[in-house]
Amino acid sequence: MKNSLKQEFYKFRHQRIPLYGAVALVVLMLYAAVSSTGVNRMIIAQGFGAGQWITIIMITVASTFVAMEYQNRTIMTLFYKSSNKSAIYFAKLIVMLIYGVLMLIFGMFLTVILKAVMVGGKYRWGEPYGQHRLWIDLLLNTTGTLIYLIFIIAVAFLLIVLIRVNAAVVGIGLVIIFMGADFSSLVMSALPHFGAIIKWNPLNMVFVINQLANSSYEKFSNLSLPQIITGNLIYAVIFIAIGDALFKSRRV
Amino acid sequence: MLKVSHINTFINRKKIIKDVSFQVNSGSIVGLIGPNGAGKTTIMKTILGLTKFTGNISVEDKTVTENNHAALTRVGALIEHPAIYPFLTGLENLKLYSLDEADMNNIVSMLKMDAYINTKSKGYSMGMKQKLGIAIALLNKPQLVILDEPMNGLDIEATILIRKIIKQYAAQGSAFLISSHVLGELQKVMTNVLLITEGKIIVDEPIDEFNRVSRQQYHLLTEDMPTTEKLFAENQIPVTKSDDYLVIPRKLSDQVQELLYSHHIRLVELSPQGLNFEQTVVSLLQQQRRQSHEK
Numbered sequence: 001m002k003n004s005l006k007q008e009f010y011k012f013r014h015q016r017i018p019l020y021g022a023v024a025l026v027v028l029m030l031y032a033a034v035s036s037t038g039v040n041r042m043i044i045a046q047g048f049g050a051g052q053w054i055t056i057i058m059i060t061v062a063s064t065f066v067a068m069e070y071q072n073r074t075i076m077t078l079f080y081k082s083s084n085k086s087a088i089y090f091a092k093l094i095v096m097l098i099y100g101v102l103m104l105i106f107g108m109f110l111t112v113i114l115k116a117v118m119v120g121g122k123y124r125w126g127e128p129y130g131q132h133r134l135w136i137d138l139l140l141n142t143t144g145t146l147i148y149l150i151f152i153i154a155v156a157f158l159l160i161v162l163i164r165v166n167a168a169v170v171g172i173g174l175v176i177i178f179m180g181a182d183f184s185s186l187v188m189s190a191l192p193h194f195g196a197i198i199k200w201n202p203l204n205m206v207f208v209i210n211q212l213a214n215s216s217y218e219k220f221s222n223l224s225l226p227q228i229i230t231g232n233l234i235y236a237v238i239f240i241a242i243g244d245a246l247f248k249s250r251r252v
Numbered sequence: 253m254l255k256v257s258h259i260n261t262f263i264n265r266k267k268i269i270k271d272v273s274f275q276v277n278s279g280s281i282v283g284l285i286g287p288n289g290a291g292k293t294t295i296m297k298t299i300l301g302l303t304k305f306t307g308n309i310s311v312e313d314k315t316v317t318e319n320n321h322a323a324l325t326r327v328g329a330l331i332e333h334p335a336i337y338p339f340l341t342g343l344e345n346l347k348l349y350s351l352d353e354a355d356m357n358n359i360v361s362m363l364k365m366d367a368y369i370n371t372k373s374k375g376y377s378m379g380m381k382q383k384l385g386i387a388i389a390l391l392n393k394p395q396l397v398i399l400d401e402p403m404n405g406l407d408i409e410a411t412i413l414i415r416k417i418i419k420q421y422a423a424q425g426s427a428f429l430i431s432s433h434v435l436g437e438l439q440k441v442m443t444n445v446l447l448i449t450e451g452k453i454i455v456d457e458p459i460d461e462f463n464r465v466s467r468q469q470y471h472l473l474t475e476d477m478p479t480t481e482k483l484f485a486e487n488q489i490p491v492t493k494s495d496d497y498l499v500i501p502r503k504l505s506d507q508v509q510e511l512l513y514s515h516h517i518r519l520v521e522l523s524p525q526g527l528n529f530e531q532t533v534v535s536l537l538q539q540q541r542r543q544s545h546e547k
Contacts, residue, residue, distance in 0.1 A: 007348055015339050068337070077335035077388065080300035081349060083322050248319065251263065252302055
């Protein structure tokens with residue numbers, strides 16, 4: 001495991017994709033800042049959409065990080081040189097989680113800069129407003145994104161092992177992020193009798209990004225805060241376990 | 253060094269390798285040869301624990317399973333294509349697996365890769381990539397090296413160099429299992445022959461013995477070749493065709509002469525022939541195919 005981790009970190013830091021991910025985050029947050037009618041407290045608390053952008057970036061980066069082994073045909077060398085195949089899978093997962101955390105920290109840092117540039121001292125970080133102070137809202141939204149990142153990285157890993165086509169995984173990921181919540185709400189309202197079961201569907205898990213800071217999101221997700229956090233983590237564990245089993249068993 | 257006992261490999265529930273057993277000893281260079289689809293690459297992948305299999309594989313008495321590759325720590329391999337990350341330089345690709353920097357630098361010099369080893373490997377030619385793939389296989393002083401078509405894409409100078417390096421490593425005790433379609437190249441390095449067809453090993457012997465046996469053949473020409481062929485088939489005499497001649501094992505020459513005489517077929521020529529390596533391989537494969545067909 002130690003050797004696999006060392007190898008995966010080595011590969012990751014020699015790639016350009018982590019840098020591209022960070023650049024993409026800067027561009028997308030800037031876009032969110034300038035395209036909104038006016039920078040308000042909510043957009044600052046949501047880190048200029050950092051949560052959503054980082055989720056999209058992470059799907060792309062995570063699936064590419066696994067797909068490259070199949071594309072470069074390095075998977076066989078990795079497999080025979082590793083004492084067990086799970087070590088490779090989990091090493092990649094850990095690298096992605098660390099990159100995700102770093103991206104979240106970078107997103108918060110950019111939020112502070114963008115706020116200072118765009119509105120100066122108009123909204124104070126320590127000023128109480130609504131449920132929390134502004135900095136606490138930002139921190140809670142970032143924590144919500146972190147929980148969802150664990151879920152979405154697990155999904156990306158499972159999908160890339162299953163279909164091995166990077167573009168397809170990114171496409172499915174985007175559908176999950178952008179349309180998953182709407183689709184889930186639609187199904188729940190169309191089938192109210194099954195609401196108690198449908199609310200646990202994986203597409204509903206995206207609400208965790210906002211629900212930590214804003215409890216009113218509970219009426220969209222129909223899940224309490226502990227439920228949606230647990231749901232995300234349980235799904236992540238299930239997807240990781242299935243992904244690992246597939247990764248080990250698929251022919252190379 | 254490497255012991256393969258009664259392995260059966262299945263791909264999509266189809267048995268590809270059928271009850272194969274062989275050994276590769278330290279210092280030996282075993283040539284794994286056979287037609288396309290015979291199972292050469294599958295055997296190599298199986299040894300590396302990359303396929304589902306039954307039977308037993310061990311390296312230095314440590315067992316290899318599909319999910320436990322601890323026995324492969326000192327095994328190097330190049331299977332199908334060089335496993336290279338294009339965003340890394342040649343040296344970075346080597347560093348990824350190297351445990352000994354001096355050994356790594358030595359391999360780079362030996363393979364004459366110094367000029368381009370610090371450039372990104374995405375710009376490498378096919379031959380450069382192939383050399384890098386071989387360099388990865390030779391890292392960390394391997395006890396066993398498995399090379400699948402190692403001469404692919406190499407120019408003549410590189411081919412001679414690789415051949416020399418293989419012999420040098422073997423002299424130091426490394427064992428090699430090499431497959432190649434270029435039999436002439438393989439013949440120049442190998443100490444043992446493993447001939448495989450339809451997932452089964454049909455020859456497993458030292459190259460000297462193989463060459464000796466291959467010379468024990470006769471070329472036969474009669475006045476009525478179609479009747480002769482029919483007659484041999486009826487009497488289960490193993491023959492192969494070579495141009496206008498039939499090739500028969502030397503040990504059966506007396507029996508063949510008697511048979512022709514009793515059927516009043518006039519013998520035009522019966523002469524001892526030394527088949528070359530390729531002809532012998534083709535001849536053996538033809539015999540095997542005919543036997544399978546008859547079954």
